[in-house]
Amino acid sequence: MSGVAPDRPPVAPTSAPRGRAPTDLRLLAPAVLAWVVAAATLGLSVSGHLVVAGASVTLAALLAVPGRRGGRRGGRRGRRALPASVRFVGGPLVLGLVLLFLLQVAAAGHAVVRARGGVDTLSAERAAVTAVVVLTGDGLSLPGRGDRSRVLREGMIVRLDARGSRRATGAPVLLTGDAALAEPAWRSTVLVRGRLGPTERADDRVATLAVVGVPELLVPPGAVAAGAERLRAGLRGAVDDAPADPRGLLPGLVIGDTSRTPHDLTEAMRVTGMTHLTAVSGSNVAVVTGLVLGLCVLLGIPRRARPVLALVALAGFVVLARPEPSVVRAAAMGAIGLIGLSRSRRSAGPPVLGAAIVVVLAVDPWLARSFGFALSSVATLGLLLFTRPWGDAIGARLPRRLAPLGPALAVPVAAQVMTAPLVVVLQGSVSVVGVLANLLAAPLVPVATVAGVGAALVSVVWARGAELVAWAGVLPAWGIAGVARWFSRVPGGTLPWPDGPPGAVLLAALTLGVLLTGRALVALVASHPVLTLGSAVLVAAALVPTRSVTWPPTGWRVVVCDVGQGDAVVLRSGEQRAVLVDAGPDPPLVDGCLSRLGVTTLDAVVLTHFHADHVDGLVGALDGRRVAQVLASPVREPADAAGAVEALAAAHGIPVHALRAGDRLTVGDLDAVVWSPWRRIADGSVANNASVVLAVRTGGVDALLLGDVEREAAHDLLLRLRREPSMAVAAAGFDVVKTPHHGSANLDDALMAAVAAPVGVISVGEDNDYGHPAPRHLDLLRRNGYAVYRTDEHGDVAVVEHGGGVVVVTGR
Numbered sequence: 001m002s003g004v005a006p007d008r009p010p011v012a013p014t015s016a017p018r019g020r021a022p023t024d025l026r027l028l029a030p031a032v033l034a035w036v037v038a039a040a041t042l043g044l045s046v047s048g049h050l051v052v053a054g055a056s057v058t059l060a061a062l063l064a065v066p067g068r069r070g071g072r073r074g075g076r077r078g079r080r081a082l083p084a085s086v087r088f089v090g091g092p093l094v095l096g097l098v099l100l101f102l103l104q105v106a107a108a109g110h111a112v113v114r115a116r117g118g119v120d121t122l123s124a125e126r127a128a129v130t131a132v133v134v135l136t137g138d139g140l141s142l143p144g145r146g147d148r149s150r151v152l153r154e155g156m157i158v159r160l161d162a163r164g165s166r167r168a169t170g171a172p173v174l175l176t177g178d179a180a181l182a183e184p185a186w187r188s189t190v191l192v193r194g195r196l197g198p199t200e201r202a203d204d205r206v207a208t209l210a211v212v213g214v215p216e217l218l219v220p221p222g223a224v225a226a227g228a229e230r231l232r233a234g235l236r237g238a239v240d241d242a243p244a245d246p247r248g249l250l251p252g253l254v255i256g257d258t259s260r261t262p263h264d265l266t267e268a269m270r271v272t273g274m275t276h277l278t279a280v281s282g283s284n285v286a287v288v289t290g291l292v293l294g295l296c297v298l299l300g301i302p303r304r305a306r307p308v309l310a311l312v313a314l315a316g317f318v319v320l321a322r323p324e325p326s327v328v329r330a331a332a333m334g335a336i337g338l339i340g341l342s343r344s345r346r347s348a349g350p351p352v353l354g355a356a357i358v359v360v361l362a363v364d365p366w367l368a369r370s371f372g373f374a375l376s377s378v379a380t381l382g383l384l385l386f387t388r389p390w391g392d393a394i395g396a397r398l399p400r401r402l403a404p405l406g407p408a409l410a411v412p413v414a415a416q417v418m419t420a421p422l423v424v425v426l427q428g429s430v431s432v433v434g435v436l437a438n439l440l441a442a443p444l445v446p447v448a449t450v451a452g453v454g455a456a457l458v459s460v461v462w463a464r465g466a467e468l469v470a471w472a473g474v475l476p477a478w479g480i481a482g483v484a485r486w487f488s489r490v491p492g493g494t495l496p497w498p499d500g501p502p503g504a505v506l507l508a509a510l511t512l513g514v515l516l517t518g519r520a521l522v523a524l525v526a527s528h529p530v531l532t533l534g535s536a537v538l539v540a541a542a543l544v545p546t547r548s549v550t551w552p553p554t555g556w557r558v559v560v561c562d563v564g565q566g567d568a569v570v571l572r573s574g575e576q577r578a579v580l581v582d583a584g585p586d587p588p589l590v591d592g593c594l595s596r597l598g599v600t601t602l603d604a605v606v607l608t609h610f611h612a613d614h615v616d617g618l619v620g621a622l623d624g625r626r627v628a629q630v631l632a633s634p635v636r637e638p639a640d641a642a643g644a645v646e647a648l649a650a651a652h653g654i655p656v657h658a659l660r661a662g663d664r665l666t667v668g669d670l671d672a673v674v675w676s677p678w679r680r681i682a683d684g685s686v687a688n689n690a691s692v693v694l695a696v697r698t699g700g701v702d703a704l705l706l707g708d709v710e711r712e713a714a715h716d717l718l719l720r721l722r723r724e725p726s727m728a729v730a731a732a733g734f735d736v737v738k739t740p741h742h743g744s745a746n747l748d749d750a751l752m753a754a755v756a757a758p759v760g761v762i763s764v765g766e767d768n769d770y771g772h773p774a775p776r777h778l779d780l781l782r783r784n785g786y787a788v789y790r791t792d793e794h795g796d797v798a799v800v801e802h803g804g805g806v807v808v809v810t811g812r
Contacts, residue, residue: 028381030096031354038103038361039368043202046111053104060097099358106362114206117169122162123196123207130193131209132159132218133175139182151181155209158189172204177211186322187225190215204366224319231320232257234459235452238470245481246474252278253445253477254452255321264587264619265481268488271588273416273423273434276375277445277480285331288317291450320456329364329373332356349384353377375419382418387411405443412438417515421508430497430507437487444476451476488588551796552597553809557701558799560738561593562791562811565765565772566613568593568621569705569738571698573603574668580621581606581694581705585613587620593796600625603667606659607632608691608707610641613742618648627654631665634658635680635690659692661720672696675704675727678720681712688741689713695730700801702733704755706740714740714748721754731755735806736799738763739781743773743790753784759808760786761797768792 041052114120122129137154153175160167175181175192184190192215197208221229232255239247248261258266258278269275292313296306314331321327357377360367367373387410395406416435424430431437451473459466497503514521525532552559561568563584570593571579578599584590594602602625607615610633621627630649636642649656661678664671676693680686691707709717721727734757740747743762760781764772773790781788787808789797795811 026092027095027351028354028357030092030099031357033093033096034099034103035357035361035368037100038107038365041104042107042365042368043200044107044111046108046115049104049108049111053101053108056097056100056104060094060101063094063097102358103361103365107365110365114171117157117160117167117171119157119160119169119171119173119196119206120198122160123198126195126197127162128193128195129160129162129209130191131157131161132189133157133173133192133209133215134189135175135184135186136172138186141179141182151177151179153177153181154205157209171206173207173209174199174205175209175211177215180214181211184215184217185221185225185229187221188217189219191218192216202366202369204364225322228319228322230460231456232322234463234466235456235470236260237463238455238459238466239474241467242470242474243478246477249278249481250448250452250470250473250477253448253480254456254473256327262619263616265484267586267588268481268484271431271488272437272484273420273431274437274441274480274484276379276415276419277441285314285317288449288453289314291446317453320453329360329367329376332360350381353380353384371422371425375422378418378422379415382414383411386414386417390414409439409442412442417511420511421504424497424503424507425501430495432495433487433490437483440483441480444479448473448476448480489591551811553798553800555801556597556798556809557698557801558696558703558736559593559597560761560763560789560791560797561590562795562797563589563593563617563763564613565742565768565770566617567608567707567738567742567763568617569763570594570597570599571670571672571696571703573670573698577601577603577668579604579606579665579667579670579672581692582608582614582707583617583621585616587617587623589620590617591620591623594621594625596796602627603670604628604665605630606665606692606694607645608693608705609633609687610636610638610645611687611708612641614708615641615645618645622648622652622654627652628667630654630656631659631692632656633677633687633690633692634660635677635686637687637690670696670698673730675720676707676709676713676717679716681716683712684710684746691740693717695727695734700804701735701799701806702730703736703738703799704731704734704757705738708741708744710741710744710746711748714751718748718751718754721751728754735759736761737786739777741772742768742770743777744770745774745776747777747780749780752780756784756786758785758787758806759799760788762788762790764790764792766792 037052037056041049044052133155135153135155139151139153141151155173155175157169157171157173160169173196175194177192177194192209192211193213194209194211197210199205199207220226232251235254236251236257239250242250244262245265248258248265251257251259252261256278261278266275266278269278289310292310293306296309301309318327318331321330360373387407390410390413391407393406394409395403398406413435416438420430420434451469451471455466455470455473458469498506557572559570561570561584564586566584566586567582568584568590569581571581573579576598578594578597578601580590580594580599580602583605602621605618605621605627607618607630630645632642632645646656659674661674661676663674665674666672673695674692675695677690681689683689685708688708688710689712691709691713693707693709694703694705696703696705706714721731731754734755736759737752737755737757738761739752742764762773762777778788789808789810791797793812797811798809800807800809
């Protein structure tokens with residue numbers, strides 16, 4: 001009948017090839033809408049969630065009513081059909097509002113459960129309590145005040161004694177304490193005493209609990225938890241004799257245990273966009289269940305039984321990796337990701353992903369703001385949308401025997417493309433080599449994962465056999481580590497990018513543009529190769545920073561490297577030679593600074609003290625260079641960091657010596673006198689106040705490097721200046737002062753006035769959490785006539801000998 005629209009949903013046109021179902025986003029889009037609003041409303045009170053839920057269901061009802069007009073009186077003719085465009089938008093919007101209603105009701109229910117027992121009220125009042133706690137996470141050790149380590153650990157209070165009453169609860173809390181808090185096993189039930197503290201309303205923990213004393217074990221872990229720990233310990237034991245990289249990396253690949261991964265390898269994987277491999281993610285789950293399904297096909301197991309066996313394998317893997325929320329999330333996403341590898345069920349993937357998002361957020365509303373959950377969801381979507389078509393395209397261009405590898409090669413590319421806009425929010429850079437690095441590592445990951453799982457299982461009955469099985473995973477893990485290390489050193493391997501939401505939106509728009517115009521761009525390149533090459537060269541010339549051509553400046557003598565929130569100062573001692581004072585927190589950053597300066601030999605590495613932001617980058621400074629000696633503060637605090645430095649130096653055959661006030665270092669063009677420390681100062685931070693302070697002359701430039709001295713050591717140094725004429729004379733002639741402790745307000749005003757120089761350099765990280773440099777620090781420098789240069793704003797800062805004087809050249 002002409003003129004009457006059919007009363008059924010419109011069918012969207014599709015250009016999908018025959019035999020390939022079109023992508024169905026009708027459930028996924030409403031689920032994402034509900035997710036966004038859930039993230040925005042996280043932390044509301046119970047009544048607040050219920051108000052949002054009521055508003056959403058009311059609006060959904062209003063939007064749904066116009067679908068039928070006239071009721072029964074008019075029969076089919078009495079119904080007025082809405083335009084197709086309205087129904088196309090209205091249907092998903094109504095569904096999104098319904099899903100939002102469900103998530104808000106779930107969040108309100110969680111808020112009611114969390115409030116049981118009044119833990120939130122007690123935490124606001126900072127009440128002293130005695131609590132029975134189930135430990136739901138491993139201890140994380142962090143440096144604390146006075147260089148004492150403190151331990152953070154997740155837990156759930158099940159019973160609470162406070163203010164004369166006993167109450168039952170189920171409140172998740174963040175426990176803080178000393179090293180004793182790390183000793184009880186995961187899922188142990190312990191009795192602790194301490195003081196509650198508040199958290200942010202949107203935090204997934206109701207309160208903090210500062211533990212006093214030693215936790216008392218009440219109930220050991222249950223059978224599942226004990227079994228998981230037995231398997232995990234078996235895997236770790238099976239690789240004890242492996243080289244350092246695979247010994248730390250294989251447990252990370254299999255169970256997410258990165259406790260033994262070398263710091264520089266962790267940094268290399270971060271730079272190359274490979275950190276997702278060492279977190280339990282959907283890819284791990286996909287490898288395990290995919291292996292089981294493949295074996296089912298080979299063994300001829302009936303099709304109906306295969307999903308059951310895959311679920312059994314999935315449950316076993318969850319036990320191995322521990323059934324924590326992140327692991328359960330990964331299991332859900334990994335199972336959905338397998339749909340992306342199935343031709344017959346690929347169209348069902350996005351709706352199932354949408355349903356999974358809603359279910360997971362209903363179970364754990366605090367995942368709405370979790371980057372891990374967002375990355376898993378986006379990577380899974382990439383798997384569903386792009387694995388099969390991109391895999392087919394790649395396979396069509398490979399030799400016939402290698403064509404089946406197409407989907408496997410498409411997996412890391414799809415994941416990298418989809419997650420890059422989110423990763424840039426956290427990283428502030430874009431890895432140019434990440435896709436290629438992940439492609440090379442991709443074939444090794446399944447082999448290592450399967451071998452690691454096998455070693456864990458075999459370890460239960462045969463430890464020696466587990467070691468043999470583990471070696472089948474050690475070799476590919478070694479290869480993955482090699483890929484990460486090699487690509488992390490590629491010049492220009494990462495590009496700086498705006499971080500935060502603007503950077504994410506910009507990269508997402510650029511990615512979308514490439515996806516939509518990729519074929520047209522390839523055709524344009526093929527038809528106009530000369531024009532394309534000329535345009536590419538012109539764009540590259542415009543984008544390449546001039547620093548890559550003009551750096552290092554001729555005549556440089558002192559360079560304060562931009563290594564983030566840390567220190568690394570290069571003092572020139574000869575052609576391609578230098579003395580490095582501190583090594584910063586990240587190996588690639590100090591390595592890059594030295595490489596840009598062309599330094600191949602370090603006559604000495606001076607470590608002012610042993611805090612991580614001064615010594616953790618040491619391996620990057622040593623790598624590929626001749627190093628004569630390591631000179632360090634005589635105060636070995638923190639002791640574990642000092643021991644790690646000595647072990648690293650011993651592994652490279654480099655002698656380590658302590659420096660004290662009055663010592664002199666003369667190498668090539670450089671002469672340096674140690675001004676501090678001459679005694680141990682117990683006030684303030686012992687390690688900071690034990691910083692080596694150097695008065696340096698290199699060529700015609702005089703510099704004072706103040707390490708991280710705080711007010712106590714700085715005032716002690718001032719008194720010595722007043723007592724010793726030679727120091728007082730030197731203090732009046734400095735060209736540059738590296739100011740103390742990254743611009744901290746904890747400094748001595750009189751000392752900074754006594755050593756005032758034309759140039760003051762602050763080595764500080766951009767957007768750091770410490771508020772450095774402090775306004776007081778900056779004001780003091782300006783009042784004393786310093787021209788202030790900051791590495792967070794200027795990049796590398798070079799002090800250059802020029803025409804009998806000194807000039808400053810910056811990297812930005």
